[in-house]
Amino acid sequence: xxxxxxxxxxxxxxxxxxxxxxxxxxxxxxxxxxxxxxxxxxxxxxxxxxxxxxxxxxxxxxxxxxxxxxxxxxxxxxxxxxxxxxxxxxxxxxxxxxxxxxxxxxxxxxxxxxxxxxxxxxxxxxxxxxxxxxxxxxxxxxxxxxxxxx
Amino acid sequence: xxxxxxxxxxxxxxxxxxxxxxxxxxxxxxxxxxxxxxxxxxxxxxxxxxxxxxxxxxxxxxxxxxxxxxxxxxxxxxxxxxxxxxxxxxxxxxxxxxxxxxxxxxxxxxxxxxxxxxxxxxxxxxxxxxxxxxxxxxxxxxxxxxxxxxxxxxxxxxxxxxxxxxxx
Numbered sequence: 001x002x003x004x005x006x007x008x009x010x011x012x013x014x015x016x017x018x019x020x021x022x023x024x025x026x027x028x029x030x031x032x033x034x035x036x037x038x039x040x041x042x043x044x045x046x047x048x049x050x051x052x053x054x055x056x057x058x059x060x061x062x063x064x065x066x067x068x069x070x071x072x073x074x075x076x077x078x079x080x081x082x083x084x085x086x087x088x089x090x091x092x093x094x095x096x097x098x099x100x101x102x103x104x105x106x107x108x109x110x111x112x113x114x115x116x117x118x119x120x121x122x123x124x125x126x127x128x129x130x131x132x133x134x135x136x137x138x139x140x141x142x143x144x145x146x147x148x149x150x
Numbered sequence: 151x152x153x154x155x156x157x158x159x160x161x162x163x164x165x166x167x168x169x170x171x172x173x174x175x176x177x178x179x180x181x182x183x184x185x186x187x188x189x190x191x192x193x194x195x196x197x198x199x200x201x202x203x204x205x206x207x208x209x210x211x212x213x214x215x216x217x218x219x220x221x222x223x224x225x226x227x228x229x230x231x232x233x234x235x236x237x238x239x240x241x242x243x244x245x246x247x248x249x250x251x252x253x254x255x256x257x258x259x260x261x262x263x264x265x266x267x268x269x270x271x272x273x274x275x276x277x278x279x280x281x282x283x284x285x286x287x288x289x290x291x292x293x294x295x296x297x298x299x300x301x302x303x304x305x306x307x308x309x310x311x312x313x314x315x316x317x318x
Contacts, residue, residue: 034216045182
């Protein structure tokens, strides 16, 4: 058998995932040529060892199926949750709630008058206390003192 | 090997020494051929016994190691045929030998030489022989014709063993 024919048949077996040593004619050729025997025996052993070498050194370079990042059920739940959030935000933006009732910020709600005793002949003095509208911290109050001639 | 040994004086001590010197190389070949080191050692013993019986046919002028390797290979082929006629049962003594130094050396060789292949050749070789992808899958993946993938694969296999010979 010519060397070219030998190589063609050898690789044909490997491409078909057959052991070339199952081919009787190839074995006869190897038995007749010790140098070819050592070469092809080494190649065969190297190729058979390749899966073990790759398994130890690197992961699969070409995964057969793309991995799913999320389970189908989780994906549905996530989509539903997002839809609820979007709907809530949209509703709040389109129909804002009525502003809460706040107490009046202006005007005098109450007042008191206290006569201040003054020396005779002096102007009459009095103080007016203003009680303003309630604030978050309490009730605002102011006062003013007026005086008038008797 | 000749079936009828030609009688001529043979130095038995010299022949025994020759067998001792050649034994490691023959053992290495058989361990690469066999899946089990136990089988390889058995075949080696069978080979040595056979060539000792036929030592009268040994021609010192020829390549003695080559002659011994040929004898070992024929014993290996006979062993394979015997296995096919009598399949082994589970739990027999012929279990796959545990990983030994030779296997580790072979794997180191492969790992080293893979790194020296061209990227495409390496990808195709690993994809086909290690990951089990078909030739058509590889051709589609790399957008190459099927015959081109086969050519690259053949070249990669040859280069893997050529690296081995470059270091011998």
